[in-house]
Amino acid sequence: MTSTEELRDRVAAQLTRARARSVALTDAVDDDDLVRQHSKLMSPLVWDLAHIGNQEELWLVRDVGGREPVRADIDELYDAFKHARAVRPELPLLGPAEARRYVGEVRDKVFDVLERVPLEGDRLVDGGFAFGMIVQHEQQHDETMLATHQLRVGPPVLHAPPPPAGGPVGPAEVLVPGGPFTMGTSTEAWALDNERPAHQAFTRPFFIDTAPVTNRAYAEFIADGGYTDPRWWSEAGWAHARKASLEAPRFWLREGDRWYRQAFGAVAPLVDDQPVVHVCYYEAEAYARWAGKRLPTEVEWEKAARFDPATGRSRRYPWGDEEPTEAHANLGQRHLSPAPVGAYPAGASPLGVHQLIGDVWEWTSSDFHGYTGFEVFPYAEYSQVFFGSDYKVLRGGSFGTDPAAVRATFRNWDFPIRRQIFAGFRCARDAAPQELA
Structure with a gap:
């Protein structure tokens, strides 16, 4: 049982770690x-x-803490639903120095609230939920800022050591048995509303790739005319590919017969055994069809990531219930690229599926909807307003995702045309029946 003081210390440490990353990305x-x-x-x-x-002020200073606003005059400027990204530079935004002072003042008040507020007795604060929500929100925006750095033109300003070397992963695909399993969660203290509630889901037996599709494999699709053959594309995908003049993953460059990739201001030869990144849903769908396969459903992905056939239970992570370490997954911007296939044997699932957490967000074939029994909490704009067929679900996190903002139940979503994300x-x-004999 975690004591209140231990919980306060954990929250403070997570807030501090998230802010250190925000500062590093902006400084x-x-x-x-x-x-x-x-x-x-x-x-x-x-x-x-x-x-x-501003989000930290709204939820932790004003709502949880009951304090007076720090800057109520800027709420509309920083409401993500009031102004599209494309027009935000035209707004009277806080300048760099003023923004830094503001977030610093808010954080000081948040730490004071954290010391005084009971972390129980109300759903918003039970288990430190509101603080955990804000930690995850900041880390999600840190990943967004990392994606902005990838789009930035200029010499490299971010640096990190290369990921560990790859290794063997066994067969190319793994059989996941059919039957029920527990999907979602009703017990994870900081789980967000779209991850809830835990419920029984069912799959038929299916095979799933042991590892994400690599650059080498994707280059074979390109070389075989994958981008010029409409057989492999859905109608919507082919229309988008033609309209956007898609020829390769974003940030790939070809010189002669060799591929290179631009990443964070540097250009280097493509690493063959790294997972392909910066592909949209339609590209992933086309590759899968070309390969004689398909994308997994969200239910299938989670079963492959969580189901333990020896016990029948669903784990928090593929490797078990313990928090991710550097041995388990490529997370937290420790490296600035996906790691080669087989780099994290300790992170494999009981069925032998590798790198389900970290490296690259993985497109699934599922539209984004709430589970049966879904309940908005604490606000509809986090999940519910995005439900529908416009968005596809992504799972697993990327090298730019912090451990606080990903778990085997965590759900991400985006438009199927998006390529700037680390997907x-x-x-x-x-x-087939004969494969189950």
């Missing part, structure tokens, strides 16, 4: 870069920074 560039919009798809970095502080995929297929 890495000068003020001109902070206020510049590097892509119409993204906000200026300075907007993300102040938005982080890749793995394939699945139905199991």
Whole structure:
């Protein structure tokens, strides 16, 4: 049982760690870069920074703490639903120095609230939920800011050691048995509303790739005319591929017969055994069809990630219930690329599926909807307003996702055309009767 003081210490440590990352991402560039919009798809970095502080103020200072507003006059500027990313540079935003002062003042008040508020007795604070929600919100925006850095033009400003070397992963695909399993969660203290409630889900037997699709494999799809053959594309995918002139994953460059990849201001030869990244849903779908497979459903992905056939229970993570370490997964911006296949044998699932957590977000074939019994908490704009067929679900996190903001029940979503996110995929297929004999 975690004591209240231990919980306060954990919350404080997570808040501090998230802020250190936000500072590193914004201090890495000068003020001109902070206020510049590097892509119409993204906000200026300075907007993300102040938005982080504003959400923290709204939920922790005002709501949980019951304190007077710090800057009520800027609430509308940093409401993500009031202004699209493309127009945010035109707003009277806080400048870099003012934004830094603001988030610092808010954080000081948050630590005071944390020391005084009971972390029980109300759903919003039970188990430190509101604080955990804000930690995850900041880390999610840190990943968004990392994606902005990827889109930034200029010399490298972010640095990290290379990921560990790859290794053997066994067969190319793994059979996942049919039957029921527990999907979602009703017990994870900081789980967000779309992960809830825990419920029984069912799959037929299926095969899933042991590892994400690699650069080498994806280059074979390109070489075989994958981008010029409509047989492999859905009608919507083919229309988008033609409209957007898709020829390869975003940030791939070809010189002669060799592929290179631009990443965070540096260009280097493509690493063959790293998972492919910066592909949209339609590209993933087309590759899977070309390979004679399909994308996994969200239910299949979670079963492959959580189901333990020896006990029948669902784990928090593929490797068990313990929090991720550097031995389990490529998370937290420790590296600035996916790790080669087989780099994390300790992170494999009981069925032998590798790298389900970290490296690249994985597209699934599922639209984003609430589970049966879904309940909005604490606000509809986090999940519910995105439900529907416009968004596809992604699972598993990327090298830019913090451990606080991903678990085997965590659900991400985006438009199927998006490529600036750190997304890749793995394939699945139905199991034939003779394969089950």
